[in-house]
Amino acid sequence: MAGRSDEQMTGAEIILKALADQGVEHIFGYPGGAVLPIYDEIFQQEKVKHILVRHEQGATHAAEGYARSTGKPGVVLVTSGPGATNAVTGLTDALMDSIPLVCITGQVPTHLIGNDAFQECDTVGITRPCTKHNYLVKNVNDLARILHEAFYVATTGRPGPVVVDVPKDVQFAKGTYIGPGNIQHKTYRPRIKPDQNVVRAAVDLIASAKRPIFYTGGGVINSGPGASKLLREFVKMTGFPLTSTLMGLGAFPAGDKHWLGMLGMHGTYEANMAMHGCDVMINIGARFDDRITGRVDAFSPHSRKIHVDIDPSSVNKNVPVDLPVIGDCAHVLEDMIRVWKARQHQVDKPALAQWWKQIDQWRSRDSLKYKPRKDVIMPQYAIERLYALTRGKDVYITTEVGQHQMWAAQFFKFEEPNRLMTSGGLGTMGYGLPATIGVQMAHPKSLVVDIAGDASVLMTMQEMSTAVQYRLPVKIFILNNQYMGMVRQWQQLLHGNRLSESYSEALPDFVKLAEAYGAVGMRAEKPAELDDAIKAMIEINRPVIFDCRVASLANCFPMIPSGKAHNEMLLGEDVPDAEIEKAIGAEGKVLV
Amino acid sequence: MVDNEPGVLARVIGLFSGRGYNIDSLTVSETEHEAHVSRITIVTSGTSNVIEQIKAQLERMVPVHSVADLTVQGNAIERELALIKVTGKGEKRMESLRLADAFRARVIDATTESFVFELTGKTSKVDQFISLMQPLGLVEVSRTGIAAISRGPEGMKI
Ligand SMILES: Cc1cc2nc3c(=O)[nH]c(=O)nc-3n(C[C@H](O)[C@H](O)[C@H](O)COP(=O)(O)OP(=O)(O)OC[C@H]3O[C@@H](n4cnc5c(N)ncnc54)[C@H](O)[C@@H]3O)c2cc1C
Ligand SMILES: Cc1ncc(C[n+]2csc(CCOP(=O)(O)OP(=O)(O)O)c2C)c(N)n1
Ligand SMILES: [Mg+2]
Numbered sequence: 001m002a003g004r005s006d007e008q009m010t011g012a013e014i015i016l017k018a019l020a021d022q023g024v025e026h027i028f029g030y031p032g033g034a035v036l037p038i039y040d041e042i043f044q045q046e047k048v049k050h051i052l053v054r055h056e057q058g059a060t061h062a063a064e065g066y067a068r069s070t071g072k073p074g075v076v077l078v079t080s081g082p083g084a085t086n087a088v089t090g091l092t093d094a095l096m097d098s099i100p101l102v103c104i105t106g107q108v109p110t111h112l113i114g115n116d117a118f119q120e121c122d123t124v125g126i127t128r129p130c131t132k133h134n135y136l137v138k139n140v141n142d143l144a145r146i147l148h149e150a151f152y153v154a155t156t157g158r159p160g161p162v163v164v165d166v167p168k169d170v171q172f173a174k175g176t177y178i179g180p181g182n183i184q185h186k187t188y189r190p191r192i193k194p195d196q197n198v199v200r201a202a203v204d205l206i207a208s209a210k211r212p213i214f215y216t217g218g219g220v221i222n223s224g225p226g227a228s229k230l231l232r233e234f235v236k237m238t239g240f241p242l243t244s245t246l247m248g249l250g251a252f253p254a255g256d257k258h259w260l261g262m263l264g265m266h267g268t269y270e271a272n273m274a275m276h277g278c279d280v281m282i283n284i285g286a287r288f289d290d291r292i293t294g295r296v297d298a299f300s301p302h303s304r305k306i307h308v309d310i311d312p313s314s315v316n317k318n319v320p321v322d323l324p325v326i327g328d329c330a331h332v333l334e335d336m337i338r339v340w341k342a343r344q345h346q347v348d349k350p351a352l353a354q355w356w357k358q359i360d361q362w363r364s365r366d367s368l369k370y371k372p373r374k375d376v377i378m379p380q381y382a383i384e385r386l387y388a389l390t391r392g393k394d395v396y397i398t399t400e401v402g403q404h405q406m407w408a409a410q411f412f413k414f415e416e417p418n419r420l421m422t423s424g425g426l427g428t429m430g431y432g433l434p435a436t437i438g439v440q441m442a443h444p445k446s447l448v449v450d451i452a453g454d455a456s457v458l459m460t461m462q463e464m465s466t467a468v469q470y471r472l473p474v475k476i477f478i479l480n481n482q483y484m485g486m487v488r489q490w491q492q493l494l495h496g497n498r499l500s501e502s503y504s505e506a507l508p509d510f511v512k513l514a515e516a517y518g519a520v521g522m523r524a525e526k527p528a529e530l531d532d533a534i535k536a537m538i539e540i541n542r543p544v545i546f547d548c549r550v551a552s553l554a555n556c557f558p559m560i561p562s563g564k565a566h567n568e569m570l571l572g573e574d575v576p577d578a579e580i581e582k583a584i585g586a587e588g589k590v591l592v
Numbered sequence: 593m594v595d596n597e598p599g600v601l602a603r604v605i606g607l608f609s610g611r612g613y614n615i616d617s618l619t620v621s622e623t624e625h626e627a628h629v630s631r632i633t634i635v636t637s638g639t640s641n642v643i644e645q646i647k648a649q650l651e652r653m654v655p656v657h658s659v660a661d662l663t664v665q666g667n668a669i670e671r672e673l674a675l676i677k678v679t680g681k682g683e684k685r686m687e688s689l690r691l692a693d694a695f696r697a698r699v700i701d702a703t704t705e706s707f708v709f710e711l712t713g714k715t716s717k718v719d720q721f722i723s724l725m726q727p728l729g730l731v732e733v734s735r736t737g738i739a740a741i742s743r744g745p746e747g748m749k750i
Contacts, residue, residue: 125602128603133653136598136599153654157652186595187654187655312652313652320641
């Protein structure tokens with residue numbers, strides 16, 4: 001044993017050593033009885049910096065923001081029982097959006113498990129369906145291996161959250177540490193490299209296309225910046241149009257002429273029409289989500305579909321595809337480009353020109369058009385100005401969930417991957433504010449803005465306290481329409497405009513609230529004062545809550561109503577103002 | 593084939609209930625003690641798309657070694673074991689014994705008023721035997737669920 005004695009350490013020491021060896025610099029957490037030994041270790045070292053949040057959900061979203069903006073795993077530490085249950089929303093969010101997280105949870109001592117001990121909950125039971133994998137560590141000698149394995153599972157293949165539940169006695173027990181080394185898992189082997197025959201077949205199909213479209217998604221971002229570069233190269237070579245999901249925004253530059261805008265429920269007319277009318281669809285790292293497909297049986301009925309995805313369970317789940325290519329986006333794109341060049345493929349130029357002519361016609365509908373107003377700030381206008389005034393700056397955007405999120409996707413032009421952090425799959429209100437904390441931690445010099453809604457932001461508002469504590473100059477830009485606008489819009493369209501419980505009654509004074517936290521509060525009420533206010537916000541090197549008062553009843557268009565097909569979009573002009581004005585009842589008029 | 597580790601069965605079953613797939617029969621046992629490998633045999637139903645989804649979902653679970661669709665491979669052997677308790681006297685008792693003999697069920701426990709039969713076979717055979725026992729004094733049934741294996745020399749990969 002003598003030779004190994006220096007490797008003997010307590011479970012808590014093993015955890016900190018494993019984190020350091022994994023290159024972890026920041027963890028987001030909240031202490032409690034079942035993790036005190038780990039906090040004691042945190043106190044006695046300097047490699048890993050702990051960020052104290054105000055609610056465990058905040059820790060998970062901060063870690064997600066950190067992960068999405070860096071490509072590295074986000075790490076969370078919470079206590080047993082309520083600490084773990086509070087983390088469940090963020091874990092589920094990370095699972096849905098394929099975000100790599102490692103979440104360490106404290107657990108009651110092994111001999112008390114199952115006894116309804118104080119702050120006990122069945123953490124592995126509760127988190128089993130909302131993690132990629134989870135572990136309960138019963139023996140301190142398994143701890144180091146499991147932790148390294150957790151990082152491996154979280155970050156490879158389709159990324160996702162992994163929970164490691166560590167009973168308190170295991171944190172105290174002494175055991176052997178092993179380093180990360182070469183983690184070869186017994187069973188888990190994600191497929192990275194695609195089958196070359198399939199790649200060739202796919203490239204042949206791509207070359208034969210007359211009305212092609214690239215439909216790209218979050219998988220390109222998961223795959224790393226290299227994938228975005230290759231995607232740009234491939235689009236340049238082919239001259240094909242490209243649209244992306246919400247999760248894929250930024251992988252392809254919104255300023256490029258091949259860019260059709262986001263597709264799906266609130267996507268542009270041209271993107272959805274092109275998806276509907278294409279003859280070859282090249283899906284790269286997107287999962288045919290129901291926000292994209294609309295009515296499945298009417299989804300892109302005449303196309304042959306190629307689907308590049310690292311997860312075989314994404315293939316043929318919602319939409320049958322003709323050519324699944326299982327592998328990592330960057331690897332597949334690299335192979336496709338190589339094969340394309342080697343076979344000296346040429347696109348069908350006349351057909352493509354025809355196709356672009358058609359697309360330009362759709363484009364000329366200008367589906368994101370809205371009526372500007374002089375008296376009130378239109379929410380779309382607010383984002384256009386935010387974009388214009390931050391353009392060229394090193395900026396990261398997070399969002400909450402609702403209309404503001406969709407307007408952010410439509411009107412903020414993302415040029416680079418990892419710049420938009422948003423809750424797409426789960427649609428978690430309260431995601432954006434804590435996410436800024438993770439992003440700003442990772443990018444201290446950058447401008448980090450949460451495009452927020454008045455209702456969402458209150459769900460995790462307490463994290464302002466975290467921002468102030470760590471002097472994180474995050475900007476919480478609230479499109480304050482005094483409604484749960486997205487809910488209200490659906491009620492208007494689907495429920496006879498009966499606005500059941502969707503009015504944001506008794507909102508706090510956000511300026512005073514900011515000041516109460518020790519942050520800076522700002523407000524803009526008229527279009528004329530917006531620019532100066534945004535410029536001032538950018539200049540302030542402290543956390544800011546910006547209460548941007550916007551038109552309360554604006555709707556987010558275009559929209560494919562649920563259950564409809566892509567060519568049955570509602571455009572803004574289809575819904576007359578009178579209809580929208582009617583939404584203001586006598587009661588609402590008094591209040592707004 | 594799965595790693596025989598705590599929670600793995602809950603994981604597999606949770607997938608079925610969480611995603612709305614049904615389980616008609618479920619059989620689990622460690623098959624290779626040294627390798628810590630267990631075999632889970634599940635009978636489920638669905639369109640070929642659903643079955644493909646189930647396979648893909650199972651395969652991506654971290655502790656799962658491999659998944660085989662024995663129905664699609666064709667020609668698989670399926671067996672079930674049932675323990676069947678029957679009580680009765682006189683002619684009914686004799687009749688149950690005669691039928692047991694015809695079905696090659698073994699008597700593994702007997703009292704003056706009861707038998708416990710052990711029967712192995714296809715599910716349909718077990719079903720049939722049980723329904724015949726119904727009027728003869730059937731008291732209790734315990735069934736293992738289906739264990740299955742493919743024919744021929746090929747083994748399932750671990
Ligand atoms: C209010 C609201 C409205 C919304 N409206 C829209 C809308 O109008 N349009 C829209 O697009 N979205 C919308 N969304 C988001 C939507 O719900 C989905 O989250 C989103 O469309 C999914 O994006 P994705 O298909 O890119 O998949 P992701 O969730 O990003 O999944 C990525 C896919 O890529 C695969 N993958 C992961 N890593 C790799 C890799 N390295 N290589 C290859 N493949 C990989 C994964 O297996 C998965 O299949 C909305 C969300 C909300 C909350
Ligand atoms: C945690 C959670 N609860 C409920 C919902 C349902 N929901 C979706 S959007 C929305 C309203 C959001 O309002 P706000 O933040 O003000 O944004 P707006 O739509 O007005 O821009 C609600 C309640 C949700 N997505 N998340
Ligand atoms: Mg609102």
